[in-house]
Amino acid sequence: MRTTLFCILAAAVVIAAAARDVMLEIEHVHVPDTWVRQSSAKGDETIQLQFALKWKHPNSIEQELDKTSDPDSPEYLQHLSKDQVLEMLKPADNATETVKNYLQQSGVPKKHIKSSATGDWVLVKVPARHASALLGDAKFSVYRHKESQEEIVRTTRYTLPQDIAAVVDFVSGITHFSSQRTQRRPSFIVNSDIPEPATHPEQVLAASDADTETLYIASESTSTSTCNISHVSSECLRHLYGTTDYTPQAPQKTHVGIAGFLHEYANYADLDLFLREQRPEALAGKATFDYLTINGEHDNQTQSAAGGEANLDVQVVIGMTWPVRTSFISVGGSPAFRPDNFSPKNTNEPYAALLQYLLEQDANLPDVLSISYGDDEQTVPPKYARRVCSMFAALGLRGVSVFVASGDEGVGGKKASHCQTNDGEQKETFLPNFPGSCPYVTVVGATQGFNPEAATSKDIAKFYSGGGFSYYFARPKYQDNVVPQYIKDVMGNQYAHLYNQSGRAYPDISAQGSRYSIALNNSMTTESGTSASTPLVASIFSLLNDARFAKGKPSLGFVNPLLYKRLSQSNAFNDVTEGSATGCGNKTGFKAAPGWDAVTGFGTPRFKMLLRNVVDL
Ligand SMILES: *[C@@H]1O[C@H](CO)[C@@H](O)[C@H](O)[C@H]1NC(C)=O
Ligand SMILES: *[C@@H]1O[C@H](CO)[C@@H](O)[C@H](O)[C@H]1NC(C)=O
Ligand SMILES: *[C@@H]1O[C@H](CO)[C@@H](O)[C@H](O)[C@H]1NC(C)=O
Ligand SMILES: *[C@@H]1O[C@H](CO)[C@@H](O)[C@H](O)[C@H]1NC(C)=O
Ligand SMILES: *[C@@H]1O[C@H](CO)[C@@H](O)[C@H](O)[C@H]1NC(C)=O
Numbered sequence: 001m002r003t004t005l006f007c008i009l010a011a012a013v014v015i016a017a018a019a020r021d022v023m024l025e026i027e028h029v030h031v032p033d034t035w036v037r038q039s040s041a042k043g044d045e046t047i048q049l050q051f052a053l054k055w056k057h058p059n060s061i062e063q064e065l066d067k068t069s070d071p072d073s074p075e076y077l078q079h080l081s082k083d084q085v086l087e088m089l090k091p092a093d094n095a096t097e098t099v100k101n102y103l104q105q106s107g108v109p110k111k112h113i114k115s116s117a118t119g120d121w122v123l124v125k126v127p128a129r130h131a132s133a134l135l136g137d138a139k140f141s142v143y144r145h146k147e148s149q150e151e152i153v154r155t156t157r158y159t160l161p162q163d164i165a166a167v168v169d170f171v172s173g174i175t176h177f178s179s180q181r182t183q184r185r186p187s188f189i190v191n192s193d194i195p196e197p198a199t200h201p202e203q204v205l206a207a208s209d210a211d212t213e214t215l216y217i218a219s220e221s222t223s224t225s226t227c228n229i230s231h232v233s234s235e236c237l238r239h240l241y242g243t244t245d246y247t248p249q250a251p252q253k254t255h256v257g258i259a260g261f262l263h264e265y266a267n268y269a270d271l272d273l274f275l276r277e278q279r280p281e282a283l284a285g286k287a288t289f290d291y292l293t294i295n296g297e298h299d300n301q302t303q304s305a306a307g308g309e310a311n312l313d314v315q316v317v318i319g320m321t322w323p324v325r326t327s328f329i330s331v332g333g334s335p336a337f338r339p340d341n342f343s344p345k346n347t348n349e350p351y352a353a354l355l356q357y358l359l360e361q362d363a364n365l366p367d368v369l370s371i372s373y374g375d376d377e378q379t380v381p382p383k384y385a386r387r388v389c390s391m392f393a394a395l396g397l398r399g400v401s402v403f404v405a406s407g408d409e410g411v412g413g414k415k416a417s418h419c420q421t422n423d424g425e426q427k428e429t430f431l432p433n434f435p436g437s438c439p440y441v442t443v444v445g446a447t448q449g450f451n452p453e454a455a456t457s458k459d460i461a462k463f464y465s466g467g468g469f470s471y472y473f474a475r476p477k478y479q480d481n482v483v484p485q486y487i488k489d490v491m492g493n494q495y496a497h498l499y500n501q502s503g504r505a506y507p508d509i510s511a512q513g514s515r516y517s518i519a520l521n522n523s524m525t526t527e528s529g530t531s532a533s534t535p536l537v538a539s540i541f542s543l544l545n546d547a548r549f550a551k552g553k554p555s556l557g558f559v560n561p562l563l564y565k566r567l568s569q570s571n572a573f574n575d576v577t578e579g580s581a582t583g584c585g586n587k588t589g590f591k592a593a594p595g596w597d598a599v600t601g602f603g604t605p606r607f608k609m610l611l612r613n614v615v616d617l
């Protein structure tokens, strides 16, 4: 009798232990070539764990967006409210409590555990050894970036107990191998005054300003008489795309948001200098922008601290859209940090932080968002990329159009040796960009020259506009009418083994991205990049929204279904047929061609035709 009872009790204990002992693998990533493991973590480094909880209704965001963004749907442009969208970001009942209890039981004081408004993120800072214990004895190591020498503490694999794994999608902040420099992609900005390093053979062939001047004269026409190929002014851009005689009608309601990352500060004094040179009437009208800081970032107006990217974005938008409201949203945190126990930096993943912030806004939510940053898709953990992409879709549900730069390295890195998979097999591949590979953003490529415009190249813009196909995200339905045809007719079998033919293809559209005149550190300079074309296109769409707001109509929201279904067939874009997304050494990559192509999308915008097509939708 006693023996039996003992046996039953013992069995119960074993079963209880087993439930916690069954550990499920959540992520297993590969370390990109650019990072080298230095040592095991000491254990006292501060790690910020960000538990992303599974949503209660996982696919509802995308399903709803299919309805509100399809011009043939009865629910077209019926944007949802903040509360309706936040409802879709709720985790399963009790999931937040389950994760919080797990953390508390492991010894984390309750007051140190934070969560998002809907409870779908649970955040905690713990020493590495504690993080390891929470994550199934995950092995944390110190990794150093080969170029920047930046150091991070990361793990390549972790597990969670079965009951926690049931509610947690992944844990962010511990498997993301990136760095400020590689994410910043300095080639997004090419200062024409700074020659390419002599190691680049293209330099020998690069045209001087005098040569490009000849090119300009050769292509001169009445429509481009205000444009100079060596320094593209705001007046030229407004003229080129047809917005010169459009006056914003609802400037208090229309609102452009510009994302800033990587400690890029937008400077007010530089804006004034730019406006004095390029839009004096806006300077007289006291044009300015709101400076929003999130995730621990601050606003540094020291002029020499101004960021080339931040200044470019703000100046392009205000030059195009003044007096429309503009916000610069500066996001702190970066995926990398030094493992210094005494000054742990914020390691929040910046895209999720930005999107979380925006989704919790009400009246302050912009109707257009411009993002000129990117990273190699393969260095972004797939689960994180999917989560962020769904959050972009959630912004679409709120009626926000998101524009993202396609990248400045053609089909991939400058050198062929960069173009390898990081799955341990080191297979040759083109390198798609994230977040451009997400199907719920509108991706913008870059052109140069005026009559006609061509995809950017080394001769004038000194970079190749990015184009590609995602390995993570399947081709969305809205691309079915053009992308397979492009592959068949233009690419054929060329490079077929270097890209994913069934993936989301980009860019969607393009605009001038060469030698914009902007002010930086108290002087005028020129900058190029899809970083320039992206705020330009965002500006054009904000003016379209402005015309709609003036008629009491809602914003255009996620525009891709409209773009592929209708606008592309309305003579609303200048088709680009020259140039290519050259990269990965000397590969021509994706070529421009008649119709949609994987280097300029449908081409550059014709504002008046767009306006005619969208104003009464
Ligand atoms: C959630 O917790 C409440 C109260 O603790 C409980 O009554 C309910 O059954 C739980 N729901 C689920 C789905 O576990
Ligand atoms: C274009 O700019 C260059 C360099 O500033 C200048 O030399 C040239 O005269 C300009 N061309 C025209 C047609 O204004
Ligand atoms: C900004 O300009 C000042 C004055 O010309 C110069 O000393 C400084 O190096 C510049 N800073 C940067 C970051 O370019
Ligand atoms: C602003 O930037 C300047 C130049 O980089 C730096 O010296 C200064 O400490 C910064 N100020 C703040 C408040 O961060
Ligand atoms: C290509 O894209 C599809 C759809 O997203 C995906 O299922 C597949 O795994 C991708 N192929 C490769 C080689 O990654």
Ligand SMILES: *[C@@H]1O[C@H](CO)[C@@H](O)[C@H](O)[C@H]1NC(C)=O
Pocket (backbone or CB within 6 Å): 585, 586
């Ligand atoms: C391109 O690079 C490959 C490999 O490095 C080389 O064999 C080929 O000759 C190069 N082609 C051109 C046109 O430079």
Ligand SMILES: [Ca+2]
Pocket (backbone or CB within 6 Å): 575, 576, 577, 592, 593, 594, 595, 596, 597, 600, 601, 602, 603
């Ligand atoms: Ca084309």
